[in-house]
Amino acid sequence: MFTRNLWAATAGAVLYTSSFTSVEALSNGVARLPILGYNTWNAYQCNIDETLMLTTAKLMKSLGLLDVGYNYVNIDDCYAEKNRSASGYIIEDKVRFKGGMKQLNSQIHALGFKTGIYSDSGWFTCGGYPGSYQNELRDAKTFQDWGFDYLKYDNCAIPYDSITRQGIIGRYQRMADAIAQLSAKTKKTPMVFSLCQWGWSQVWLWGATLGQSWRTTGDIAPAWNSLTFIINFNSFITQATDFYGRNDMDMLQLGNGGLTYEEAKSHFTAWALMKSPLFIGTDLSAITPDILGILKNKEILAINQDDVIGKSISPFRWGINPDWTSNSTHPAQYWSGPSKYGTVFMLLNTLNEPSTLSFNLTESPWIRAGRKYSIRDLWSHTDNGTAVRTFTANNVPPHGVVALLLNDAGDEPDGLFPACSVWWQCTDKNGTRVGG
Known part of the structure; x- marks a missing residue:
């Protein structure tokens, strides 16, 4: 998470297609295709609890969203106690998640979903809860023990340079290494690793070596100018998206107000065909049939989930x-x-x-x-x-x-004039230009 204003101030200086070079994706067996699911932040921010999470999962199933591929239910920031335990572990909020994350995950998994959690590469999350710096392996194990399949990893409250002696890649590398180390030790499928790093670090050039998706801009807003900003920015870096790694254009803002029906269709189409992960950020209890119809467009979703060609339009x-x-x-x-x-x-x-x-x-x-x-x-x-x-x-x-x-x-039919659809490039074998 990050405000758009700081990012927008730098947007005019961005021209980078000529220097783009592709990198080999992290093909570790998870998230070969874009992930579809739900994330709590846009609709609820910190107002989350175990009842909301379970209710949301049940709604996703009853609305038919699971049937068309939205199979992740992800908790964002603010789920934890403000302080770690005496032995250094992140603890679920004792009131809002009194049943514990393990039990909650078990219930959501039983409905047919996978689940995701959130943390940060700094001392604290963007909401002021414990971050994972210097606790990467401990936290990765905690998240795995709780039953999570996915980790969204933010970049707030970073330590001083004299402590990290690292840039952004190094801070994200610590958690990427922890996830890989944990998977090797437990023989369990590694968590999907989603980098929430907001673009100006040229994350599209290096993100694929560490995780399966990476945020390319600041936070989305339910407004047409926010959509066009994100579409424009990502139009220059479509080469970065392929199997196992993709530009994350942020959550789907359909149904949160601010967009017309036609704008909502454009939003969904661009995100899906550019092969972004598709995370719904809407209060599902208030979703309209029109918005639900957009989210369940099977023909658009099929292209997003193409298992033969992973490239973006x-x-x-x-x-x-x-x-x-x-x-x-x-x-x-x-x-x-x-x-x-x-x-x-x-x-x-x-x-x-x-x-x-x-x-x-x-x-x-x-x-x-x-x-x-x-x-x-x-x-x-x-x-x-x-x-x-x-x-x-x-x-x-x-x-x-x-x-x-x-x-x-x-x-095409015979006898069309001119002989070439791009007539000014067309020449007869004797050198005569054709058409015109």
Whole structure:
């Protein structure tokens, strides 16, 4: 957790695609695909207890969220006593979690879910509870003994440099090593390790060596400008996401107020197709059928959970912006990427009025010239004929989205003019330019 304001102040200086180099992911047997689940922070912050956690798990099951893949129920900050025990262990809050974490986890696991917990690389968590610095192995064992499957690890209240003699990587490495050491000793599956480090440390360059996901920006807010900021920032680092490691765009803010229905669809589509983990941050007792329908879009979720291709979609045109220019209010509008189901497209209307979005199919590197393509609309769940050379979406609502799946449907018709869809690049074998 971190305020957006400090991060936003630095956003204008970020241009980093030219220096990006991929790193080998930590393939330790957990979180090969993005994780889907629930996290308490956005809806409840510190107002959590064991009854809320169990009720939330039961609601997730009764609402059908478990059936479509949301199988983690995660506790965020503020679950502990303010002080460790005399022997140095984190203790559950004796009032709010009086039954103990082990019993709570057993009950939630019995419903079919996995569970997650939270800690911090510093002396204290962001909420002022015990952090894990110098207690990494002790805490990892505590979390495992309690029955947790996942650890979100924050970066507040860090010790003085004269104590750590480390940078950010070194502080996170301590817990990564503790999780690996514990797994080797107990022969149990290691906890998923999620790095909540907020972006300006270029975490996308090194996070994959330590954990399965990493936060790339400050905390999300239920507002369109927050969504566009996060989408724009992540549009430059899509290369970092693949199996076992991915850019974490923060929690889903659907249903918390502040977003229109169309904005909620855009939010979910961008997060899912960019292969972010999908953690619901909404009070499920107040969720509307429309928002539930967005969260349960099986066709979008299937692409997020693609077990053949782990890459994110990426921009192929930058909307109203000059090429490669950062604009946090109007990020890229035209995106595509491969999947085992076909070529995925996301068209995002970043304008405040309805807009017609049109593109040449071969602007996407995943499309072959000279072919026609069948069109599947991933929101209407309809097959919409074929596209030849171009596709146009008319009257996309303000801040709305179009999500498509295109598949090769054979050769395009003979006799089309010009001979090439990108005519100014097309030349006859005798050197004559074709079309124009």
